[in-house]
Amino acid sequence: MRFLIRWFFRGVRLLLTPFMLIGERLSRPRGIERDPADQAKVDEQTRQLALYHFPACPFCIRARRTMQRLSLDIELRNAQAAGAWREELQSEGGKLQVPCLRIQEADGSVRWLYESDAIGQYLRERFDPNHGDGHSNRSSNDTTVSGDSRA
Ligand SMILES: N[C@@H](CCC(=O)N[C@@H](CS)C(=O)NCC(=O)O)C(=O)O
Numbered sequence: 647m648r649f650l651i652r653w654f655f656r657g658v659r660l661l662l663t664p665f666m667l668i669g670e671r672l673s674r675p676r677g678i679e680r681d682p683a684d685q686a687k688v689d690e691q692t693r694q695l696a697l698y699h700f701p702a703c704p705f706c707i708r709a710r711r712t713m714q715r716l717s718l719d720i721e722l723r724n725a726q727a728a729g730a731w732r733e734e735l736q737s738e739g740g741k742l743q744v745p746c747l748r749i750q751e752a753d754g755s756v757r758w759l760y761e762s763d764a765i766g767q768y769l770r771e772r773f774d775p776n777h778g779d780g781h782s783n784r785s786s787n788d789t790t791v792s793g794d795s796r797a
Contacts, residue, residue: 663702670707677717678775685717688773692720694750697765698735700726705762709745712766716773720747 680688697713697720699706713720723731725744736742739758747759747768759765770777 659702666702666704666707670710675711675715677714680717680775688717689719691772692718696721696723696748698723698725698731698739698746698748699744700724703744706745708762709747709765709769712769716769718769718773723748 695718697706697709699709699722701724710722712718723735725732725735725742725746732742735744735746735758738756739746739748739760741760743760745760745762745765747765749757749759749768751757759768
């Protein structure tokens with residue numbers, strides 16, 4: 647029975663995937679513009695980050711939207727199919743849940759940040775130039791997840 651339920655949800659996810667990806671593409675937020683020197687600094691910093699995700703997971707879409715809005719070039723690691731990223735997420739991160747942001751700290755240690763809320767907050771605190779001045783660029787689109795009533 648559990649097997650059937652799992653396959654049912656897998657099928658639903660598969661059917662919805664193209665619609666969610668098209669929706670994401672059509673509603674892609676405009677990224678903030680930095681001057682080239684500032685953007686180069688940000689790019690240098692985001693090389694230490696990687697987002698483990700599933701392409702059609704609504705929580706991952708939420709995290710990717712925050713990245714797009716903040717013009718962050720963060721490596722995306724698809725953990726949906728069996729393979730290295732999936733195994734790494736489970737064994738090193740501690741659980742198979744996406745989105746998860748892998749953060750390589752300056753001292754070389756690695757932090758695995760789960761939960762789309764926490765990831766969004768981390769990215770805004772670190773990379774949103776307006777964060778904390780009451781004029782944050784945070785858009786409602788960063789926070790909306792279908793079926794999720796959190797504001
Ligand atoms: N509260 C979490 C929910 C994340 C979540 O439910 N992710 C699902 C995918 S949409 C997941 O990782 N499921 C594990 C699996 O399908 O193996 C968040 O906001 O990030």
